[in-house]
Amino acid sequence: MTKTTTDTLRDTTTSPAGDFSALPGLMSLMTGDEKHGPAATSTLDALWVLYDRVLRVSPATAEDPDRDRFLLSKGHGPMAYYAVLAAKGFFPTAWLPGFGSYDSPLGHHPDRLLVPGAEIGSGSLGHGLPLAVGTALGLGAQGRTGPAVWVLIGDAELDEGSNHEAIAYAGAAGLSRLHALVVDNSSATHGWRGGIASRFEAAGWSTTTVDGRDHEALYAAFTQPHPDRPLAVVARVEPKEYAGDPKPKTEATSEAEPEPRGEAA
Amino acid sequence: MDTMRERFASVTTRLLDEDPRLAVVLADIGVDGFRTAAERHPRRVVNVGIREQLLIGVGGGLALTGLRPIMHTFASFLVERPFEQLKLDLGHQGVGGVLVSAAGSYDWPAGGFTHMAPGDIALLDSLDGWTVHVPGHPDEAETLLRHAAAAGDDKVYVRLSVQSNEAARPVDGARFLTLREGRGGVVLAVGPMLDNVLAATEGLDVTVLYASTVRPFDDAALRTAVAGATAADVVIVEPYHDGTSTRHANDALAHVPHRVLGLGVGRRELRRYGQIDEHLAGQGLDARSLRERITGFLAG
Numbered sequence: 001m002t003k004t005t006t007d008t009l010r011d012t013t014t015s016p017a018g019d020f021s022a023l024p025g026l027m028s029l030m031t032g033d034e035k036h037g038p039a040a041t042s043t044l045d046a047l048w049v050l051y052d053r054v055l056r057v058s059p060a061t062a063e064d065p066d067r068d069r070f071l072l073s074k075g076h077g078p079m080a081y082y083a084v085l086a087a088k089g090f091f092p093t094a095w096l097p098g099f100g101s102y103d104s105p106l107g108h109h110p111d112r113l114l115v116p117g118a119e120i121g122s123g124s125l126g127h128g129l130p131l132a133v134g135t136a137l138g139l140g141a142q143g144r145t146g147p148a149v150w151v152l153i154g155d156a157e158l159d160e161g162s163n164h165e166a167i168a169y170a171g172a173a174g175l176s177r178l179h180a181l182v183v184d185n186s187s188a189t190h191g192w193r194g195g196i197a198s199r200f201e202a203a204g205w206s207t208t209t210v211d212g213r214d215h216e217a218l219y220a221a222f223t224q225p226h227p228d229r230p231l232a233v234v235a236r237v238e239p240k241e242y243a244g245d246p247k248p249k250t251e252a253t254s255e256a257e258p259e260p261r262g263e264a265a
Numbered sequence: 266m267d268t269m270r271e272r273f274a275s276v277t278t279r280l281l282d283e284d285p286r287l288a289v290v291l292a293d294i295g296v297d298g299f300r301t302a303a304e305r306h307p308r309r310v311v312n313v314g315i316r317e318q319l320l321i322g323v324g325g326g327l328a329l330t331g332l333r334p335i336m337h338t339f340a341s342f343l344v345e346r347p348f349e350q351l352k353l354d355l356g357h358q359g360v361g362g363v364l365v366s367a368a369g370s371y372d373w374p375a376g377g378f379t380h381m382a383p384g385d386i387a388l389l390d391s392l393d394g395w396t397v398h399v400p401g402h403p404d405e406a407e408t409l410l411r412h413a414a415a416a417g418d419d420k421v422y423v424r425l426s427v428q429s430n431e432a433a434r435p436v437d438g439a440r441f442l443t444l445r446e447g448r449g450g451v452v453l454a455v456g457p458m459l460d461n462v463l464a465a466t467e468g469l470d471v472t473v474l475y476a477s478t479v480r481p482f483d484d485a486a487l488r489t490a491v492a493g494a495t496a497a498d499v500v501i502v503e504p505y506h507d508g509t510s511t512r513h514a515n516d517a518l519a520h521v522p523h524r525v526l527g528l529g530v531g532r533r534e535l536r537r538y539g540q541i542d543e544h545l546a547g548q549g550l551d552a553r554s555l556r557e558r559i560t561g562f563l564a565g
Contacts, residue, residue, distance in 0.1 A: 065331065113359050119329070121357050124349060130319045131354055134326015134334075141288060141308035141332065162350075165316035 018087055020048050020215075026083035030099035030106070036079075038238035042185045042212070043152060044080040046235045049218040050150065050181070051084050059089045062117055068147050069135055071120045073128020074154040074183070075109040082106055082115075090117030126160025129153060129180060133166045136178040136230075148177055155184040155196060164199070170230045171204030178230040179222075180205075183212060186239035200232035212237040269406040269425035270367050274298025276407050277335060277365075280414050281306050286333045287414055292320040294338040295367070321347045324362045325354030333362060333414065340366035340382035340424065348388055356392055361418035365410070369426040370505050370530045371544040374537065383505045383530035386479070389422055390509065396421040397480035399456030399504065404433035405477050412438035428457035428504065428541060436477040441486035445473040450498035450563045451490040455479055455510070458502045458550065465555035471563070479503075479510055484517035497523035500559050502550070506530055526562045528555065 023044060027036055050070060051057075057067040072081050079099070086093045091105075098104030105114035109123025120131055132151035139147050153163065170178050182196055192199070197207040206226035210217040212235030221233045267275070274295065281287050281302050288309040289299060296312050303310040309332075313319045317338060324334035336343065343366045344351065355362055368376075370383035389395045396419055400406040406425055413421040434442055441453065444463070449470040454462035459475055466473055472490045476483065491497045497518060501510050507529030514525045528550065535547050545551045549558060 111357075121353070124353055126318075127322060127350070127353055130322020130350075131326040131329065131358070133319065134323035135329050136326070137308070137311055137323060138288070138327040138330030138332045141327070142330065144330075162318040162322065165313070165319040166322065169313050169316060169319055 018089075020052070022087055023048065023080070023083045026086055026093060026096055027079045029093065029096035030079045030082065039185065039240050040077060041080055042154075042237045042240070043074070043077075043183050044083070045213050045215060045237075046152070046181055046183060046218055046233075047080055047084045049215050050222065051088050053219055054222045055148070055150065057117075059117070062090065065142075066144055066146050069119050069132070069149045071122075071128045071132050071135070071149070071151040072110060072118070073120075073122055073132075073151050074125065074157050075122030075128075076125075076154075078106075078108070078110050081110065081118075085115070085117045088117075091115065125154075125157040126162035129163050129166040129170075132178060132180075133170050133173075133175065136170075136175045137173075139177065140175075145177070148179060150179045150181060152181045152183060154187065155182060155192065156187040156189070158182065158192065158196065158199070159188055159190075167200060167203045167205070171200070174204070174228050175230045176226060176228050180230065180232045181222075182232060182234045184234055184236045196234050197232065200230075205230045205232045207232045207234065209234040209236060211235075267403055268427055269400060269403050269429070270295065270427075271298065272403040272407050273337070273365055273410060273423075273425060274302075276410050277414075278302040278305075280411070281309060284333075284414065285309075286331070288327050288332045288334050290320055290324050290327070290334050290336045292317050292338045292342065294342070317342045317347045318350055321350035322354050325350070325358055325360060328355070328360035328362050328418070329358065333418070335363040335365060335414065337365045337367070339368040339380060340385045341368070341380055344385040344388055344422075345382055351389075352392055355420055356394070361416075361420045363410075363413045363416075364420075364422045365413075365425060366422070367425050369424060369428065371541060372427045374539050374541060374544050377538060378534050378536070384532075385422075385424065386503075386505045387509045390480070392420075394420055395480055396478070398423045398438065398478050400425065400436070400477050401430040401456040401459050401475075402433035403429065405436045408436055409438055409477060424456070424505075426457050426504065430457060430460045434459075434475055434477070438478055439481075439483070440478075441483040442475045443472065443486070443490065444475050445471070446493065447471040447473075448493070448495050450494055450496060450500065451487065452500045452502065452559060453487065453510075453514075455501070455503040458504050461545070461550060461552045461555055462502050464552035465559060469556075469560065469563075471559075479513075482510060482513035482517065484513075487514060487517045491518060491521065491523065497521050498526075498563055499523060500526045500528060500562060502555065503527070503529040504550075506532065524562075524565075526558070528558060 111121040208221040327334040398409040447470040508527035511527040
C-alpha cells in the first residue's frame with residue numbers, strides 16, 4: 001500500500017483546483033469535514049487518474065460524439081466524483097457547497113440531466129454496466145471505434161444480477177472498447193470467493209487487479225492493451241470499516257457522515 | 266394474413282434499411298424474424314440472450330449514443346421483469362426508445378400465468394411520457410410501428426397480440442375513431458376488443474369509439490362523444506387490466522357529472538390453460554358477456 005489518501009488529504013486543502021491535491025478541499029466543501037476516511041475516498045484516486053491521464057474528454061468536448069465516456073454506476077457517495085469533475089472544470093467549484101440541497105444540481109446520487117459531464121444518472125445499483133454495454137454497441141454501430149467506454153462499479157454493487165448479465169454478454173461479444181473499473185473496498189456482504197477478477201476472466205475479459213491508491217499502477221492498468229476483449233481493472237482499497245460497527249447499513253445519513261452506506265457499494 | 270409479430274419483423278427489417286438511427290435489441294425471443302436484418306445490419310440487430318435487464322440497459326445505452334432502440338420480447342419480460350430499467354435506463358436518463366411486446370394478456374393461455382402480462386399498461390402508467398399503441402389488426406400494427414420508429418426520442422410502447430379484429434381501421438397514431446353514433450352512452454373499445462364490442466352493442470343506441478392509441482388519451486374525442494349522448498355514461502373495454510384507463514376518462518370528463526365502467530382483465534389468476542376464447546369468456550370479455558355488462562350499466 002502506498003501512502004494513503006487520507007494522509008495526503010490532510011495538509012493540501014489550500015491547493016488550487018486542477019490537481020490531485022486540491023480534491024480533498026473540494027470534497028470538504030460538500031461534506032463540511034476537513035478529513036475524509038477511506039470510505040469517502042475509495043474512488044478518488046482511480047477517478048483522478050482516469051480523468052487526469054486516460055479519458056479523452058473535457059468540458060470543451062463533453063458533447064462531442066467521439067469523446068470517451070465515463071459512467072459512474074456506483075452513484076452512492078459521489079463526492080469524489082463531483083470533486084474531480086469540478087477540478088477538471090466541468091462545473092464551477094461554487095456548486096459544491098450546495099451538495100444535496102433543493103436548489104443544487106448535485107445530489108447524493110448524480111443526475112446526468114443536471115450535472116455537466118455526468119454521462120448517466122445513477123444511484124440504484126447495477127444499471128451502469130448494462131448502459132455501458134449499450135453505449136459501446138451504439139458507438140460501434142455508428143462506426144465510432146475511437147471512443148473508450150468506462151464504467152465504475154463497486155464490489156458490493158456486483159451483487160446485483162444485472163451486472164452479471166452484462167459481464168457475460170460483453171465478454172461473448174468481445175466489446176474491446178468497454179472498460180470496467182471495479183473499486184473493491186471489501187464491502188460485499190458475502191464477499192467474492194475466488195476473487196472479483198475471476199468473474200470477468202471466466203466471461204472472456206482481460207483483467208488486472210491493482211492497488212487502488214497507486215496512481216502509476218492504476219495508469220498502467222488502465223492503459224494496457226486488451227485486443228478483442230473488454231477490460232476489467234479491479235482497484236483494491238482499504239476495507240470499508242463495517243466490522244464491529246453497530247450501525248446498520250441503511251440509507252439513513254448523519255451529519256457527520258453524509259453517505260454511510262454510499263461508499264460501501 | 267400475417268400476424269402482428271410477423272408484420273413487426275418484416276416492417277422493422279425495412280425500416281432498418283431506411284433509417285440508420287434505428288437498432289433492434291432482442292432477448293432470444295423473435296430472433297428468427299430478424300435473421301435477414303441481422304445479416305444486413307449486424308451491428309444494429311443485437312440479441313443479448315435471455316437477459317431482460319440487459320435488454321433494456323443496452324437499449325438505454327444505444328439511445329445515449331443517439332440511436333433509436335427498438336426492444337422486443339414477451340410483455341411479461343419486457344415490462345414487468347425489467348421495470349426498473351424502463352424507469353431508470355430510459356426515463357431517468359432522458360432518452361427514448363420503442364418497446365414492442367408480444368403475447369399480451371393471454372395470447373398463449375396454455376403457457377399459464379408466467380407468460381401473461383395484463384398489467385403492462387398499468388405499470389407504464391406509473392411512468393411519465395409513454396405513448397402506448399394497442400393495434401387491433403396487423404395493418405394497424407404496421408402503421409403504429411412506423412409512427413413509433415419515427416417519433417424522435419419519444420418513449421413508445423407497442424402492444425402486439427395474436428388477438429385481432431377482422432378489419433383494420435384507418436388509425437393515425439393519436440386519435441380515437443368514431444365507428445358508431447348513438448345517444449344512450451359511449452363505449453370505447455381498445456385494440457383487439459373492437460370486434461367483440463361491435464357485436465355486443467349491435468342494435469344498441471350507443472356511440473362506439475375505437476382506440477388503438479391509448480396514451481396520450483384522446484380527451485377531446487371522449488368529450489365530444491359524451492356531449493352527443495343524453496347521459497354521460499362511458500364504458501371502456503380494454504384487453505388488459507380492467508379500469509386501466511378509467512382515471513383518464515374521469516379526468517377528461519371532470520367538467521361534467523359522469524359515470525365510467527371499466528371492463529378488461531381481472532387481477533385474479535384464473536389458473537386455467539386452454540384457448541384465448543375461453544379466457545375471453547372467463548374474463549367476461551366475450552360478446553355475450555359484454556352485452557350483458559354494458560346494457561346493465563347503461564340501464565343503471
